[in-house]
Amino acid sequence: MRALVNGSNGPEIIEATTPKPGANQVLVKVHACSLNRADLLMLKGATHGFQSAQANQPMGMEWAGEVVELGAGVKQWKVGDRVMSAGMGAFAEYTLGFEWVMYPIPEGMTYTEATTLPVAIQTMHDALATNGQLKEGQSVLIQGASTAVGLMGMQVAKQLGAGLVIGTSTNDERCARLTEFGADLALNSRDTGWVQAVLDATDGKGVDLVIDHVAGDVINDTMRATRVAGRIVNIGRLAGESGHFDFDLHNMKRLTYIGASFRTRNPIEIVQVIQAAKASLGKAIASKALQVPVDTAFAFDDFKQALERMDRNQHFGKIVLQLG
Template identity: 55%
Template sequence: MKAYIYGANGAEIADVAKPTPKGTQVLVRVRACGLNRADLGMTKGHAHGSAGGVGTVLGMEWAGEIAELGPDVKGVKVGDKVMGSGAGAFAEYTLADHGRLFHAPSNMNFDEACTLPIAITTMHNAVVTVGGLQAGQSVMIQGASSGVGLMAMQIAKFKGAKLVVGSSTDATRRARLKEFGADLAVDSSDAGWVDQVLQATSGEGVDLIVDQVSGKVASQNLKATRIKGRIVNVGRLGGTHADFNFDLHAARRIHYIGVTFRTRTIEEIRDIFDAVRKDIWPAVESRKLQLPIDKVFAFDDIGKAFEHMEANKHLGKIVVTL
């Protein structure tokens, strides 16, 4: 089958063996894939958890049809239209655990469906399950113009947040954040953003920050979070190491929690998918929670899709179709 791999000469399209499902795995005929920031690093040879390196089939997010079932699969059948996440998505066929996929709504095409699995699972977990957002509370999303960031703001609004703050360092994208639920949009590269957040919260700070940036905003986040508030660290696009004000962290008694799919067991991941189905799936089906598609590329042009991502001028998801 045709696949986009990291080979000896870098990322390239190659012919590889079609995988065979085992146990609780299904084989999916992939029709569309969503690009994510972690994919960009892996095209350059970087590891993402245990994945990466020469011979790796790249990609983490897809939509398609079930082509074959492993012997222990439950809840789906051959021919079902599904969407999900997992390794090896940029290929004609991929494997997925039966608990790590959703039935794609009938009112969505494959391009639309492939934009959602990572965003809705990552941010429902960060905002609701781990972040504990309650109706009437305030939340800030650092890195709000990414696909997962746009979804985080929508989920926060859907769950009844009274104030949603989104950050973006790009003026054009920052101006559009209100379309996706932001009541206040700030530039996190400008140190004045903390004062803006404090002013919007009567000097107290927000109840919850979901941080995809980290790096230099880590200590600024502490100043912008209320006493006994929460910070959920989801991403580190601004750097994995930086100054951290431990005294401020202690004084404000902030719960600082790190999350990632990379070290979760399949049982934990299944629980996250189940939580989405039970809590917000009707809003996905009704298109209340959705992401814009920035641009669609044919699979043969996947290299151009990554060039588009690296230019960092897009808003919404970049999709590749097979």
């Protein structure tokens, strides 16, 4: 099979051995796979949980395709099922899917559309429902809402019964599109008055819950936009992995600040996250109520252009590689 790997001179497509499904695994013919920022980080030497850009090992962590072979003990799936999942070895003509962590692709949804969903759905459900303990009617701020997971976060918040949903972006054009994906109020976080706008929209209190994809030095303004005894769940650090943190502000507002990385979770914890997302959002997934826009779909052979587009941060939604 053809697979995109991190070769001696960077990413390249090679001929690799098609994997065989083990117990509780299925072999999937991949029709589309999507890029995540973690893919770029791994190319630069970082690890992502159990994954790294190892030489001659297929890269990628999100795919959509068709089940073509069952391993021992598989009960939930059959050959021919259309499935999507987050999983290792996504950038290849064939990959292995674990029985408990795949989602059925809704009828009428393309593989290109489907590959954009798994990571965003399970990340945002875990952030909002499990770590954020969102209650019906509460207000939510998605800080960095024009990312793919941010766009999903606003939609999931609405599905979970959130009241006011606020999204931020640093780009006016992207900010203008946030209402298409669930934002009741869209703000440019580079504007000096954005925190006051959040306070004005929440009767001076601040939001109940923040899902933060930004962190860095923006964290203090994020805390100012959060109500007393509110909660902040950190997912990303697009503005920096470190920065000035106002401990007195954090203390006086009695904020709960939660880290929610998947990289330090064991396989059982990952399965629990995905099963919780499927149970809570299964109907919304099936009805295609949750979506992430496809920014650009590239042919598999054009992977360099896809990686370059992601590295330039020019995209809105997901960048997809199509394998036919």
